[in-house]
Amino acid sequence: MNIGIIFGGDSHESEVSKNSGLAISQACKSLGYQTTNYLLETNSIDNEINSLKKHDFVFIALHGTFGEDGALQKILEQNNIKYNGSDQFASKxxxxxxxxxxxxxxxxxITPDFYVVESNICNDNIGFSSSKYVIKPNSQGSSVGFKVIDNYEKINEAIDNALDFDSKVLIEEYVxxxxxxxxxxxxxxxxxxxxxxxxxxxxxxxxxxxxxxxxxxxxxxxxxxxxxxxxxxxxxxxxxxxxxxxxxxxxxxxxxxxxxxxxxxxxxxxxxxxxxxxxxxxxxxxxxxxxxxxxxxxx
Ligand SMILES: Nc1ncnc2c1ncn2[C@@H]1O[C@H](COP(=O)(O)OP(=O)(O)O)[C@@H](O)[C@H]1O
Ligand SMILES: [Mg+2]
Incomplete structure (x- = not known):
C-alpha cells in the first residue's frame, strides 16, 4: 500500500502537526507501506492534489484549521481519496x-456554563456561580488563545486576545x-x-x-x-x-x-x-x- 502523509500547514498548530506527521510517516514505513510526505507550507493542497490521487490512502496529520475542521476532508472526498478518521461533516x-x-x-x-461572543462588548452581567472564567477561541486547539481570569475586569482583554484566533469566543465557567x-x-x-x-x-x-x-x-x-x-x-x-x-x-x-x-x-x-x-x-x-x-x- 502506498500512503501519503499530510502535515504542517499554517494553522496555529502546524508545529505540533509536523511532529505528528513525522511519527506517523515513520510508523507507516516500519509497517512496510510505501510513504510520501507532504509537508504543507499553506492551508491548501491545490499543488498536491494530483499527486495525492495516486495514493491508496492519505493520512491527515494536520491539527486545527483546514486539516481538522472538515475543509481538507471535503476536498479529499470530492476526489475519492480515502483518508483517516471522521468525514467532513463530523469534523466540522x-x-x-x-x-x-x-x-x-x-x-x-454536563458541560461548563458558557456564553459565545463575537466582540468584546461583554457588558452582560455573567451570572456563573464561579468567580473564575476560561476565555478561549470557539474553534481552535492546543490551548491557543486560551486564558483563565479571576477578575471580571480582565474579561475584555482576554476576549480580544482570543478574537485574534477566531471570530467566535467562548466564555466558560472555570471548572x-x-x-x-x-x-x-x-x-x-x-x-x-x-x-x-x-x-x-x-x-x-x-x-x-x-x-x-x-x-x-x-x-x-x-x-x-x-x-x-x-x-x-x-x-x-x-x-x-x-x-x-x-x-x-x-x-x-x-x-x-x-x-x-x-x-x-x-x-x-x-x-x-x-x-x-x-x-x-x-x-x-x-x-x-x-x-x-x-x-x-x-x-
Ligand atoms: N471551563 C474550563 N474550566 C477549567 N479548565 C478549562 C476549561 N476549559 C478549558 N480548560 C483547560 O484548558 C485546556 C484546553 O481547553 P480545551 O477546551 O480542551 O481546548 P483545546 O484543547 O482545543 O485548546 C483544557 O485541557 C483544560 O485544561
Ligand atoms: Mg483540549
Missing amino acids: KCFNKSFCKEIAINDGI GGAEITVPILGDEVLPVIEIIPKKGFYDYSSKYTKGMSEYVCPADIGTKLTSEIKDTAQRIHQLLGCEVYSRVDFKIYNDEVFFLEINTLPGMTETSLFPMSANKHGYSFKDLIDKIIKLSQKK
Missing part, C-alpha cells in the same frame, strides 16, 4: 466547541478538579488518562514541553467514574457522527463529569496522549497507526 461539527456543547446538553451531558481525556478507537474506549500540569493550567507549554505535565493512565478515579466518563465519551463521539477515532476532553469536579471538547485528529507524536493510552491497552504506536488505517479504509 467537532471543531465548533459551542455546537458540541449544545449537542451534549441536549443529551443530558476545577481533575483533567481527564478519553481516547476512542473503533468500538473500543481506551484507558482513561489523567493529566496533571506541574504548574498553572494545561496550556500550550504544559502540553508540549517535556516534563511540564504528569500523566496517570489508567486514571485513578475509581470504577464508577471511569465507566461513567467512558460511556459519556462514547455517546459524544456517536452523537457527533465521529468515525474510527477521537479523543474527548473532560474535567471531573466533585465527582461530576464535565465535557469540554472532542478532538477528531488528536496529537499523534510518540509521546502524545492517544498513543500513551493505546500503549496501556497493548497497542504499540505502529499497531495504533495500522488500526486507524485499516478501520478508516472500511468506512
Whole structure:
C-alpha cells in the first residue's frame, strides 16, 4: 500500500502537526507501506492534489484549521481519496466547541456554563456561580488563545486576545478538579488518562514541553467514574457522527463529569496522549497507526 502523509500547514498548530506527521510517516514505513510526505507550507493542497490521487490512502496529520475542521476532508472526498478518521461533516461539527456543547446538553451531558461572543462588548452581567472564567477561541486547539481570569475586569482583554484566533469566543465557567481525556478507537474506549500540569493550567507549554505535565493512565478515579466518563465519551463521539477515532476532553469536579471538547485528529507524536493510552491497552504506536488505517479504509 502506498500512503501519503499530510502535515504542517499554517494553522496555529502546524508545529505540533509536523511532529505528528513525522511519527506517523515513520510508523507507516516500519509497517512496510510505501510513504510520501507532504509537508504543507499553506492551508491548501491545490499543488498536491494530483499527486495525492495516486495514493491508496492519505493520512491527515494536520491539527486545527483546514486539516481538522472538515475543509481538507471535503476536498479529499470530492476526489475519492480515502483518508483517516471522521468525514467532513463530523469534523466540522467537532471543531465548533459551542455546537458540541449544545449537542451534549441536549443529551443530558454536563458541560461548563458558557456564553459565545463575537466582540468584546461583554457588558452582560455573567451570572456563573464561579468567580473564575476560561476565555478561549470557539474553534481552535492546543490551548491557543486560551486564558483563565479571576477578575471580571480582565474579561475584555482576554476576549480580544482570543478574537485574534477566531471570530467566535467562548466564555466558560472555570471548572476545577481533575483533567481527564478519553481516547476512542473503533468500538473500543481506551484507558482513561489523567493529566496533571506541574504548574498553572494545561496550556500550550504544559502540553508540549517535556516534563511540564504528569500523566496517570489508567486514571485513578475509581470504577464508577471511569465507566461513567467512558460511556459519556462514547455517546459524544456517536452523537457527533465521529468515525474510527477521537479523543474527548473532560474535567471531573466533585465527582461530576464535565465535557469540554472532542478532538477528531488528536496529537499523534510518540509521546502524545492517544498513543500513551493505546500503549496501556497493548497497542504499540505502529499497531495504533495500522488500526486507524485499516478501520478508516472500511468506512
Ligand atoms: N471551563 C474550563 N474550566 C477549567 N479548565 C478549562 C476549561 N476549559 C478549558 N480548560 C483547560 O484548558 C485546556 C484546553 O481547553 P480545551 O477546551 O480542551 O481546548 P483545546 O484543547 O482545543 O485548546 C483544557 O485541557 C483544560 O485544561
Ligand atoms: Mg483540549
